[in-house]
Amino acid sequence: MNDLSRIEKGTPVASSEAGTDSAVAVLIPRTSLSEKLLRIVMPFAVLGTVVAIWHAIVVINNLPPYILPSPPRVIQALIEDWGTLWPAMMITTKITFMALALALIGGVGFAIFLVQSKWVELAFYPIAVILQVTPIIAIAPLILIYAPSTQAALLICAFLVAFFPILSNMVQGLKSVDHNLLNLFELYGASRWQTLLYLKLPASQPYFMAGLRIGGGLALIAAVVAEFAAGSAGAESGLAFRLLESQFRLNIPRLFAALILLSLLGIAIFAVTTLISWLALHRWHESSVRREN
Amino acid sequence: MTAAMATVREQDPIYDQQPGKGRLVVKMRSVTKVFSNGTLALSNMSMDIGAGEFVSLLGPSGCGKSTALRIIAGLGRPSSGTIDWPSSRINSRGLPEGDVGFVFQEPTLMPWQTVFGNVFLPLRLQGKTKAGSRERIMETLAMVGLADFANAYPRELSGGMKMRVSIARALITGPKLLLMDEPFAALDEITRQKLNDDVRRLWQRSGVTVIFVTHSVYEATYLSNRIVVMRARPGEVYRDLAMPEAEERDVHFRSSEEFQASSALVSRTLLEAISVGGADHE
Numbered sequence: 242m243n244d245l246s247r248i249e250k251g252t253p254v255a256s257s258e259a260g261t262d263s264a265v266a267v268l269i270p271r272t273s274l275s276e277k278l279l280r281i282v283m284p285f286a287v288l289g290t291v292v293a294i295w296h297a298i299v300v301i302n303n304l305p306p307y308i309l310p311s312p313p314r315v316i317q318a319l320i321e322d323w324g325t326l327w328p329a330m331m332i333t334t335k336i337t338f339m340a341l342a343l344a345l346i347g348g349v350g351f352a353i354f355l356v357q358s359k360w361v362e363l364a365f366y367p368i369a370v371i372l373q374v375t376p377i378i379a380i381a382p383l384i385l386i387y388a389p390s391t392q393a394a395l396l397i398c399a400f401l402v403a404f405f406p407i408l409s410n411m412v413q414g415l416k417s418v419d420h421n422l423l424n425l426f427e428l429y430g431a432s433r434w435q436t437l438l439y440l441k442l443p444a445s446q447p448y449f450m451a452g453l454r455i456g457g458g459l460a461l462i463a464a465v466v467a468e469f470a471a472g473s474a475g476a477e478s479g480l481a482f483r484l485l486e487s488q489f490r491l492n493i494p495r496l497f498a499a500l501i502l503l504s505l506l507g508i509a510i511f512a513v514t515t516l517i518s519w520l521a522l523h524r525w526h527e528s529s530v531r532r533e534n
Numbered sequence: 535m536t537a538a539m540a541t542v543r544e545q546d547p548i549y550d551q552q553p554g555k556g557r558l559v560v561k562m563r564s565v566t567k568v569f570s571n572g573t574l575a576l577s578n579m580s581m582d583i584g585a586g587e588f589v590s591l592l593g594p595s596g597c598g599k600s601t602a603l604r605i606i607a608g609l610g611r612p613s614s615g616t617i618d619w620p621s622s623r624i625n626s627r628g629l630p631e632g633d634v635g636f637v638f639q640e641p642t643l644m645p646w647q648t649v650f651g652n653v654f655l656p657l658r659l660q661g662k663t664k665a666g667s668r669e670r671i672m673e674t675l676a677m678v679g680l681a682d683f684a685n686a687y688p689r690e691l692s693g694g695m696k697m698r699v700s701i702a703r704a705l706i707t708g709p710k711l712l713l714m715d716e717p718f719a720a721l722d723e724i725t726r727q728k729l730n731d732d733v734r735r736l737w738q739r740s741g742v743t744v745i746f747v748t749h750s751v752y753e754a755t756y757l758s759n760r761i762v763v764m765r766a767r768p769g770e771v772y773r774d775l776a777m778p779e780a781e782e783r784d785v786h787f788r789s790s791e792e793f794q795a796s797s798a799l800v801s802r803t804l805l806e807a808i809s810v811g812g813a814d815h816e
């Protein structure tokens with residue numbers, strides 16, 4: 242059946258071009274240990290210096306904690322108020338990640354739906370754009386009225402904000418598949434489903450990852466901003482509410498402590514989304530491949 | 535010189551009788567293609583391709599070579615006229631099933647798949663399993679000299695190697711018809727010569743029918759048994775030339791009088807085609 246099987250085994254029709262091909266096997270010089278260490282030490286050194294200057298300013302000017310608390314005072318607040326701050330951080334984390342997960346499912350699903358036909362896109366894309374261009378803070382009060390609970394409202398706000406970058410990136414990704422590859426799939430009689438699964442989705446991975454990183458950051462921002470808009474959130478309140486509350490009570494050390502936790506949460510989201518993106522792309526995509534000239 | 539010339543037979547644009555080859559693989563009749571923007575890319579093109587032929591489509595850029603090849607592949611229907619694949623099983627969409635391999639000008643590999651994954655694609659789309667296809671894939675990779683690179687990603691390969699992967703992918707289903715659209719145009723001269731030799735050897739050993747699009751007189755003469763010279767505006771067949779029968783195409787063939795005479799004739803025909811039709815002035 243296969244004519245090519247007539248070709249004797251072990252006698253390659255082609256030999257590889259020695260000059261260029263063997264280069265692949267050459268050992269790649271690794272980053273030296275000292276450089277690796279420096280990469281970790283440098284940012285911490287800068288951070289440490291900033292904290293030291295902060296401390297010095299407080300001590301030299303003898304500033305009271307309600308104006309600018311010293312770093313040890315902030316740490317103290319963090320430890321003392323851990324019982325309030327930790328559950329608040331958990332709430333904010335939960336809202337952010339749930340919103341991001343929903344936005345991922347919704348954004349990818351809606352993007353796949355949109356690219357099915359030109360008419361579908363013409364009809365539905367403007368709605369997504371309207372949702373996006375309307376400043377979320379402006380519709381937050383409205384959502385607060387209709388949502389069953391404050392938490393649900395925060396979730397909706399964070400979802401709406403994270404949804405759009407994921408959607409628009411995915412639409413872009415699904416549409417920018419190599420035309421020749423599409424032709425190739427057509428040539429082999431691939432079904433719609435096969436084309437989606439084996440071509441369009443993998444090809445849009447870099448776009449998806451960009452959407453994920455943007456969406457992750459925005460979900461946290463939206464969760465915080467929406468909670469500011471919500472004001473009181475009762476017992477189940479997140480970090481943003483604790484932050485406002487500390488400001489009202491002039492408990493500035495605790496405000497700083499809450500701020501540090503928020504910042505840590507942001508860093509964690511950034512690290513996780515960057516890691517996921519790296520894991521998915523580092524073998525093949527230019528954005529994640531170490532450049533060598 | 536005269537003896538060499540005699541082996542080059544000129545024929546009518548419509549190629550009715552195939553010397554020694556009965557079975558037709560492609561039958562194109564009065565195919566016209568008008569694109570939606572009004573471009574008349576092909577006009578009244580008729581062509582028969584017999585089993586086991588190595589045919590080159592030669593012509594100035596913009597004369598409709600790619601368009602013709604895509605129609606032969608079943609990608610994009612003709613605006614009028616008919617295209618048929620007499621020796622293939624035709625599926626419900628009116629296309630030959632699994633009988634056509636296509637090599638594009640660019641390697642057109644999936645960057646997220648390894649060399650193995652890329653070559654596996656056509657089989658995967660036919661519902662075959664990876665494990666069941668492994669042996670065949672490795673054999674095909676060995677054939678194009680890439681056995682050691684099964685797990686490499688396309689970005690780790692040179693241009694010539696990517697092209698080989700693309701050829702392996704086109705061959706994996708054991709197609710009757712291999713279509714190549716200026717496959718080596720972007721490669722350097724040395725790599726190109728090497729791949730030309732490989733393709734020619736592949737064709738000789740496997741008996742696959744090859745339609746090779748090129749704008750190089752030299753490449754067309756070196757590789758093919760028959761050259762279809764096209765002209766532009768509108769795209770149509772200008773001349774159908776039979777090439778020398780020489781089996782061995784190597785350094786000796788390249789310096790032979792036969793080859794010189796053939797390429798001179800092809801060159802002349804191409805020049806005529808350009809002056810008769812309009813060429814792209816880029």
Ligand SMILES: Nc1ncnc2c1ncn2[C@@H]1O[C@H](COP(=O)(O)OP(=O)(O)O)[C@@H](O)[C@H]1O
Pocket residue numbers: 569570571573574575593594595596597598599600601602769
């Ligand atoms: N998709 C398309 N839409 C409109 N015009 C096209 C399209 N593809 C090719 N053409 C036009 O058809 C003509 C033939 O193109 P093509 O077959 O690519 O030529 P060649 O491969 O010989 O260079 C050209 O004038 C080109 O501009």
Ligand SMILES: [Mg+2]
Pocket residue numbers: 599600601715716
């Ligand atoms: Mg072309």
